[in-house]
Amino acid sequence: MSRALFLTNDFPPRPGGIQAFVHGLAAGRPPGSVVVYAPRWSGCEDFDARRPYPVVRHPTSLMLPTRGVARRAAEVMAAYGCDTVVFGAAAPLGLLAPAMRAAGARRIVMVTHGHEAAWAGVPGARGLLARIGEHADVVTYLGEYTRRRLERVIPAGRLARLAPGVDTGAFRPGAGGREVRAALDLGERPVVVCLSRLVPRKGQDVLLRAWPLVLRAVPEAVLLIVGGGPYHRTLERLARPLGDAVRITGPVPWAALPAHLDAGDVFAMPCRTRLGGIDFEGLGIVYLEASASGLPVVAGSSGGAPDAVLPGETGVVVDGTRPREVARAVTGLLEDPERARKMGERGRDWVTREWGWDLVSARFAELLRDPAPAGT
Structure with missing residues (x-):
C-alpha cells in the first residue's frame, strides 16, 4: 500500500482552520497509509495517542525549510516506507520538495490556503512560490479566487481544486x-x-x-x-x-x-x-x-x-x-x-x-494516485 508523509506546520492540537483541514485530510485516509511529521504543541501527546496513525513531532513549535528539517523528514519517510509527500501548506515548507524527491518521494502534493495565493502577488515571494510549484505533481487551490491568483505563477495544468470538508457530526445543532x-x-x-x-x-x-x-x-x-x-x-x-x-x-x-x-x-x-x-x-x-x-x-x-x-x-x-x-x-x-x-x-x-468530508476524502484520494497533472 502506498503511504503518504504529511509534512506540515499546521496540525492539531494547535487550533486553526488550516490545522483542521490538514487533520481532516489525514483522518480520511485508509489505515496504514498516513504518517504525520509536525511541530510540537501543547497537548500534542494526548492528541497524538488518539490518532490511528503515527505522528512524529519536531522538537520545536515551528519547522522551517532547513537542511535539518529535510534530513529528519527523510528519516521519517525511510522509517515508515513513504513514497508520497503531502505538504499541508505549500509555503514555505514546499521548498523542501527537491530534498523529498531525492529521498524517494515519487509523488508530491502541495495543499495551498490563502497565504500562498497572497504570495503570488508579492515580488520576491512570487519567485519562491514558483520554485515551490516547479517540484509538485499537484498544487491544490480552495476556490476560483485563489485559483486565479495562483495561476500567475503555477501552470494551470498542475492546479486542482481541494477545499476543506466539514464534520457535520461534530458541528451540529445541539452540540453543547x-x-x-x-x-x-x-x-x-x-x-x-x-x-x-x-x-x-x-x-x-x-x-x-x-x-x-x-x-x-x-x-x-x-x-x-x-x-x-x-x-x-x-x-x-x-x-x-x-x-x-x-x-x-x-x-x-x-x-x-x-x-x-x-x-x-x-x-x-x-x-x-x-x-x-x-x-x-x-x-x-x-x-x-x-x-x-x-x-x-x-x-x-x-x-x-x-x-x-x-x-x-x-x-x-x-x-x-x-x-x-x-x-x-x-x-x-x-x-x-x-x-x-x-x-x-x-x-x-x-x-x-x-461539503462533507466523504466527498473531500474521495477527491484527495484521486489527487494522490492520479498521474495527471504531470509533475516534474
Missing part, C-alpha cells in the same frame, strides 16, 4: 451550546458568535464598532468572541465600554469549538482585505462550520469568503470595512428569527450535501 451559555451566564439572550483567530483581517474590531448600533435595535444582544491571537488586547480595549454586551473567551480547546458555535443564534465574521490586497480570506471554513451548526452567517466579502455562503439563502455577505452595513445585517437576522432559522436549516442542508 446550552452548557456554554450557562457557563458564560448568557441565559436566553440573543447571541452573535464570532469564532476565529484574533487578527485584524477577521473583522472582530468592526463587529465591536457595529455593536452599539445592534444594541439600539436589540438591547439584550450579546457578542461572543471566541479565539486567541495578537489582536486580543486591542479587542478587549474596544469591548470595555460595552460591558456585559460583549464576552471575549480567549482560546478554547479544539474539541470545544462546536459547542461554542452552537451557543450562538447568528454567526458573524466580517473579514476584510488588508495591506494592499495581500492579506485576505482564502475561504473561511468557519462559515461552513457555523452553517453546519444551524446558524445563519454574516460573512465579509474578502477574497474567497463568499464561496462559503449562499447569499440570501445561508447568510449575508457584507463589506467588512463598514460597521453600519455589518450592523444592519446582524440586526436584520436577530430581529427576524424565522428568517434566521430558515437560513440556518438551508445552510446545514447545503454543507451536509456538498
